[in-house]
Amino acid sequence: MSTGAKFGQMFVAIGLFTLVFGSILLLASRAKDRAAERIQAGAFVLPALLFLAVGLIYPAILTVYESFRSADSSSFVGIDNYLTILTQPDLQVVLRNTVIWMVLVPLAATAIGLLYAVLVDRARGEAFAKSLIFLPMAISFVGASIIWKFVYEYKPTGFAQIGLLNEILVTLGFDAQNFFLLPSPWNTLFLVVVMVWIQAGFAMTILSAAIKAIPSDIIEAARLDGATGVKMFRRITLPSIRPAVIVVLTTIGIGTLKVFDIVRTMTGGQFETSVVANEFYNQSFIYNNTGLGAALAVLLFILVIPVVAYNVRQLRKADAR
């Protein structure tokens, strides 16, 4: 396909879509009798609902079904796939790594984002300072992984190092390290860094906005009472922005749960660095174990639920106050 043909196909697709939905809306708006309003509502809502039903709900139900079936989907195996995930040593490592990600990334990204938001608040050049931390959000996980892989690049001691981290180690008199080959789970930390690096900007943005929204009279009152620095932060800032902190923690937590690109690009899940989302991909597409792949996908979904529930409960509490 030539470039022209590709763009041609693109415009045809957009045109076709617009035409189809335009006609549906126009036809519906012609309806005149008492049912008119209902027909119009249907024309407005049903296309989107159809997409969701066919593309999301039906596939999700099928996946749940597949998760109770064998590797080639030929027979019913009950909860065997789930038991495999919980009991097989390789997969236990995957679960352990996922827990490490889920704990470290939200905490570290939120802490750094919050610290930075407080540090640069009202400072000269605040907008620029924020952009620096913010920018990784525009970069793909693949791009970020390559950036960090280069930081970790390893050459044996004695050769010129081209990776920044090993250069620093060597300059300080240590041996150069191949960080991905460090004993598991320590090597996972070097992957976790990438996600923290990406997510801190998100945390900073939300928390900075929350800090700026604290009513100034509260701050003035606290200041008159003699609160400054750390005390002000612990007694006034942190309680005031608590709902935002929870939103940030849970949002990053959910994103981290599904992290796939980073692991795949950096190690491919080798050296015991795999996580659930990566293992889902491997089982589904490389080992063709549809049953186990489906069970891992369902597991991702199950793990999201408590995080969301916690988020909703905390926000309700905050609202009630």
Place this chain on the structure above:
Amino acid sequence: MTATAPILIETPIRDPLNRRPRAASLAKTSLTSPWASLAALVIATLWTLPTLGLLITSFRPQLAIQRSGWWNVFNDPDLTLDNYREILGGDSSLAEYFVNSVVITIPSVVLPILLASIAAYAFAWMKFRGRDTLFVAVFTLQIVPLQVALIPLLKLYVNQLHLSGTYWSVWLSHTIFALPLAIFLLHNFMKQIPIELIDAARVDGAGHVRILFKVLLPLITPALAAFGIFQFLWVWNDLLVSLTFVGGTPEVAPLTVRVAELAGSRGSAWYLLSAGAFLSMVVPLIVFLALQRYFVRGLLAGGLKG
């Protein structure tokens, strides 16, 4: 960008980049402390240096990259465009993948906006039975990880629709996965429009279609822009969806798929990887920097998807 579920911020929050002078400020004193300045500087350095290193590397000759660290460029500035020539026109050209990324991304942003604004309008301003229940259902779908839908959807494309390995499979998938968040966000913005405006249009004889396209959409352009940027970054930077549906079709596969493949197969070819990575980043970075305001507004209104 970020893979995540949507969030809902209920605290009153203002645009952090839109700084208005206020009477009191929490940390007015913070940067006057040298330690605070130092801490901010350390974080800022950690957050920029890795990118800068790879950027500089992408302009160094192949041999120099292997022989010395990028920081040596300050003693020995030997820069070249060869790496970019290689990835734009050489044997390992990424130009076609770049085109694919553009062709994949534009409809994947336009189509969900179109579909979602129509649905969001109905949820916000039309009366029909089961409306609120349906809206909650759509809203809840945001928490479904797309992994759960991938394989059955792929089978659907292969067996029933015969779309596997085509742009259509990626366009449709991104549209579907975007809908819950898009409908939710646009609904919230549409709901904020004063009812008097809608009523006035109705009195003038405007039907739903006219009200949506002539009154509402122009008013919520910032929201459309905010969602558009999210979706743009999400689709352009996506690996999983493209890998699943067109990963085996170089003719259609986007940059992320190819660059990730290079990182696996030619992991030490840094002259290719560095330039390739930046080729894949340049468009989102431009869009992001140009439209940062809208992005932040969208973020604060509760959108971060995945």
